[in-house]
Amino acid sequence: MPDPASYRPRTGEIPTDPGVYRFRDPHGRVIYVGKAKNLRQRLTSYFQDPRHLTPKTRTMVTTAGSVEWTVVASEQESLQLEFTWIKEFAPRFNIMFRDDKTYxxxxxxxxxxxxxxxxxxxxxxxxxxxxxxxxxxxxxxxxxxxxxxxxxxxxxxxxxxxxxxxxxxxxxxxxxxxxxxxxxxxxxxxxxxxxxxxxxxxxxxxxxxxxxxxxxxxxxxxxxxxxxxxxxxxxxxxxxxxxxxRNAVVLDESVDADIFGVEEDDLEAAVQVFHVRGGRIRGQRGWVMEKVEDVSLEQLLEQLLQQVYGEMDDATRIPREVLVPELPEDAEALTGWLAERRGAKVKLKVAQRGPKKELAGTVQENARQALALHKARRAGDVTVRSAGLQQIQDALGLPEPPLRMEGYDNSHVSGTNVVGSMVVFEDGLPKKSDYRRFKVTGEAARDDTSSMYDVISRRFQYYLEELAGEDELSSGEVSAEAATPARFSYPPSLVVVDGGPPQVAAAQQALDDLGITEISVVGLAKRLEEVWVPGDEFPVILPRDSEGLYLLQRLRDESHRFAITFHRERRGKSMLTSVLDDVPGLGPAKKAALLKHFGSVKKMKAATLEELGEVKGVGPRLATAVFAALHDDAA
Structure with missing residues (x-):
């Protein structure tokens, strides 16, 4: 593996002009193309301490064997040259959008x-x-x-x-x-x-x-x-x-536009575009792509538009307007490049109001559903799931594939209403009947590591107690409760916590204190998608496009979602209690009826006096008292 220091250029040799750079591997193949307003500033950022680089960047600079650059006169020229090189070399570390179907x-x-x-x-x-x-x-x-x-x-x-x-x-x-x-x-x-x-x-x-x-x-x-x-x-x-x-009229007849929507997570992104010509939707197109590099939405959109319109042989098909969820990086240079290719002015903007904004919302919803469908199909593929489990086993050195994995996360706001979640994946699929929620109180709620220790300790304490209950039975004897499996009697092969070394250390300490040694623990850090193992100074890096990382991410995200849902539920109830505690005649049942009817305290505060009176069991006098309490609290 090449050492980045072996090919690092001297800082003074790198110009401060705008330009385009290429990283090549030891065999001379171009593996990454990028552009910069200031080449010196951008290139030196690649040669800092590798521990401070993202996994993708760290992998790229240790794969490369040399770097070279070309100075250009303007940002627009750098955009054009970057696209030309990406198209020519198809570098492995650049994002490449590919259709999710042929149209x-x-x-x-x-x-x-x-x-x-x-x-x-x-x-x-x-x-x-x-x-x-x-x-x-x-x-x-x-x-x-x-x-x-x-x-x-x-x-x-x-x-x-x-x-x-x-x-x-x-x-x-x-x-x-x-x-x-x-x-x-x-x-x-x-x-x-x-x-x-x-x-x-x-x-x-x-x-x-x-x-x-x-x-x-x-x-x-x-x-x-x-x-x-x-x-x-x-x-x-x-x-x-x-x-x-055959094509729905959605905008004024004078409107020719392409409207883009993007839905992304840490590993993948789904893109949808509606082609509107003469105010009518004349076509729809979509992509789903693996994110081989860590990019912002603005950077992703820039690369998307470069590829969509750069590969278009008939540039006159570029519309007068291109609507995007957010303006890309270097929007001005990109607009100039599009106008140059089209031979006429092109507007690149974000829809702010009216029918265009509504249609942009529809495109975004299509992107969201496309990503969800892609994930569902990927998760439903037995071969893919098996490959993911095998990759996790190999990367972590487990004795067998982790057929049962449990994911844990905590949620709170400024240390209040602290909760923990436990979700279960068996054979790579969620088993929602085994999900559990934990309330964290007292000294255990003081910080994330204490909360994680508390949740892991309680979960596996239940496991040991149920295990002890089974051991007390004689051979062949069946307990009265054996008709249904005990809630915590199944141990996982792998515990995955949401977080880095502190959370992993807390979870491992909880298992050690209980004398449990046969269960492995890892942590998945959100931003960099690094897998942390107890006691290791450096994380395990799974390839960004690996099924193993995808499976761990789904488990982590599901535990986060489950924790957030429980936290919001508790917070809503506690807010309702604190606001309405002093309302005479309003007991727990009527509080629950109010919350069920409106769904949240915020919506309850927005309700009129008449709407409060429509709730079952809440008469005019009680509605008046509730209304006064809610608005006194708001004041």
């Missing part, structure tokens, strides 16, 4: 002598204009079938086209009016190209112009009493309107 596009091959309209997946061929993506795939096929009625562009393969040219007879589509039959000379190459361009203009959002023209022709034909032609134009108008009706 169908309506494509028109304008680079051919006789342009062809067809359904394509992907977005890579030069000289081809793409419209979409469409979802589901049925939508693009129905759209193509409909528009060919009005714009009868060639849609056949090269083989069919050449065969028709040789025979002098068009295919079936030529006979039924869904192809202008350029193969047999019914239309010249120039006229056919013009027809294909009209199809592109229509699909590009200029549909109303064609509809208005058809309406004019229909009126003229009717005035001349050519009712057959008028009927054809009427049917063509209906066909074009059907294309529009």
């Amino acid at each position: 169908p596009y309506l494509a028109v091959t304008m680079g051919e002598t006789y342009p062809r309209a067809l359904v394509m997946r992907g977005d890579k061929r030069k000289g081809t204009k793409y419209f979409g993506p469409f979802y589901p795939a049925k939508a693009v096929r129905e759209t193509l079938d409909t528009v060919l009625r009005v714009f009868p562009v060639r849609s056949c393969s090269a083989g069919v086209f050449n065969r028709a040219q040789r025979s002098g007879r068009p295919c079936l589509l030529g006979y039924i009016g869904k192809c202008a039959a350029p193969c047999v000379g019914r239309i010249s190459p120039e006229e056919h190209r013009e027809l294909a361009q009209e199809l592109c203009d229509f699909m590009g959002g200029d549909g109303q112009r064609f509809i208005r023209e058809l309406e004019r022709r229909m009126g003229a034909a009717a005035a001349e009493m050519d009712y057959e032609a008028a009927a054809r134009h009427r049917d063509d108008i209906a066909a074009l309107r059907r294309v529009f009706e």
Whole structure:
């Protein structure tokens, strides 16, 4: 493993200008590309004490064997060069967004002598204009079938086209009016190209112009009493309107925008984008990616937009507006780069109000559900779960895979209402019937380590007591309670606490004090996703994309969620008690009824006197007293 000090450049040799840098491994392969406003400041940050680096960065600098840089004139140039190198080298330590599925596009091959309209997946061929993506795939096929009625562009393969040219007879589509039959000379190459361009203009959002023209022709034909032609134009108008009706109107007709939503956790991110053209949602696209580096949402969005629009062959498809959840880093340079690629102004902004903000919320919800679905499918895969358990066993040196793991966390606000949680995963899946909650009081609630010691001690004290009860029975004897398993009688193979060395030491001390030696303890620190083992100075680093780390993270996050839920419940009850203790005639049952009806003290305070009186058992006089108590407290 290379030592970063062996290839560290002298600080004075590194320029302070903006630029782009590359880390290469000992074999010369580029493993990371980055940009910086100040190259010296950025590069020296990689060569500090390795213990202070994030796991990803530490792995990258110890994998690399050299670093090089290129100075540029501006931040916009550095953005362009960074993207060019990422695309060229595909560095392993850079985030790479990949579609979670392949989407169908309506494509028109304008680079051919006789342009062809067809359904394509992907977005890579030069000289081809793409419209979409469409979802589901049925939508693009129905759209193509409909528009060919009005714009009868060639849609056949090269083989069919050449065969028709040789025979002098068009295919079936030529006979039924869904192809202008350029193969047999019914239309010249120039006229056919013009027809294909009209199809592109229509699909590009200029549909109303064609509809208005058809309406004019229909009126003229009717005035001349050519009712057959008028009927054809009427049917063509209906066909074009059907294309529009398939896409919901969500914004003003003048709006062309791509709206992005991002949902992320420490290991993965899901991205969704809605393509709005002419105020209608014309397509939807999504990605799910592994986060191989520690980046903020702003950095992630910058890399996302670089890849989405940098790989777009037809840059005219970049919309006038790009709406994002947060402005990326170097938003000004990124906006300039997008405008340069599009050849016209591009607005990069966050939706603040109105229909755009509502639609942005919908896109964000789609991203949230996409990440949840991805996690559920990943967790439901038996092979994947087994691999995760095996990785945990190998990394921690356990005698067997941890088929039962217990996760622990504490929750409190300034040391009040301290609670602990215990969640259980068996075979890599949550076993919610075995979840437990703990109230932590007295001296045990003074800090996180004391709380963790208390919760672990109590859980395994119960385990020892139930174990002792079983041992007292003679061989073959069954206790009266044996019909249902004892609550704490199953020991885990692995205890996972939320935290670093202090929490791990407290949990291990609790087991040691109880004389339990067969159960392993580790801690998972949130920010850096490091696995801490009792007594070790350095953490165990699992690869960011490993199933083992993913499984430990799910266990840790579930214990955190369970602890937070219990804490909020207790806090809500204690707040309600403190506010309403002195209200005459309000006993525990009516307090509970109030809390159940409104859900929280905050909502109760926002209620009117009449709404308080609607609660069962709360009459006008009691409602008045409750209202006064709540608002006296607020004052």
